[in-house]
Amino acid sequence: MPVIAIVGAGPGLGYEIARAFGGEGFTVALVARNAEKLDALAAELGGEGIAAAGFTADVTRPDTVAAAFTRIKERFGRIDVLEFSPADRALDAAGVLDVAPENLQPMFDFHxxxxxxxxxxxxDMIAAGEGTILVTTGGGSINPVPFFANINFAAAGLRNWTLNLHNELKEHGVYVAHVAISAWIGAGHPDAEPDVIARKYVELYRTRTEPEHHHIALDR
Known part of the structure; x- marks a missing residue:
């Protein structure tokens, strides 16, 4: 079975991405900081017939991320799809004129x-000549939002690197795409529901053409 690793797996978008790919026959590796929550998500997926397991890591600590992926590969083998979409509500946003090293560095460390x-x-993907990498940011990485200026600063850098990665790896058979989300996920807009957004990830995986998708669902 193919394997997807979801970094930043939670009960919203991450869970629905897991369900969407699980429905395509994928085994799911859930990566986040809280082992108890990961185990609960894996159990829910298991109840739907989707093979899943949790692996703890903190994206701001590279050693924990590397260790988690070592465990994933030891258990499931090569990873076919990587999806990155963590969120940390403890990180404070700053407006344009309030951006400073102390509120910008944590955003860089996170992204x-x-x-x-x-x-x-x-x-591994390059060696195999195939694979998919999907990197998610907020829509401010494309259309800046003044009161999220420090987040936009870091996210725009990640977007730039992801698009460069797309150009670099496509010659090796590896598909990379950036997904920007301009939506209050789960807040009521029909196109902002996690399951609706998750289906776009599967579409990107299947079509393997777009270097970027901007999902906009803000008007009521």
Whole structure:
């Protein structure tokens, strides 16, 4: 069975991405900080007939990310799809004129977790001549939002690197795409429901053409 690793797995979008790919026959590796919550998500997926397991890691600590991926590969084998979409509500947003090193560095540390995760799977994908990497940010990485200026700063850098990665790895048979989400997920807009957004990830995986998708669901 193919394997997807979801970094930042939670009860919202991460869970629905797991369900969407699980429905395509994938085994699911859930990566996040809280082992108890991961085990609960894995049990829910198991109840739907989807093979899943949790692996703890903190994206701001590269050693824990590397260790988690080592455990995933030991248990499930090569990872076919990597999806990166963690969120941390404890990180404070700052407006344009309030951006400073002390509120910008934590955002960089958080977003750079994607680089660490990609490095755990890219060599195997290149060697196999196939694989998919999907990196998620907020829509401010494309259309800046003044009151999220420090987040946008870091997310725009991650977007730039992901698009570069798309160009670099496509010659090796590895598909990379950036997903920007301009939506209050689960807040009531029909196109902002986690299961609706998750289906787009499967579509990207299947079509393997777009380097970027901007999912917009803000108007009521």
């Amino acid at each position: 750079v977790g994607a680089v660490t995760a990609v490095k755990q799977v890219a060599p």
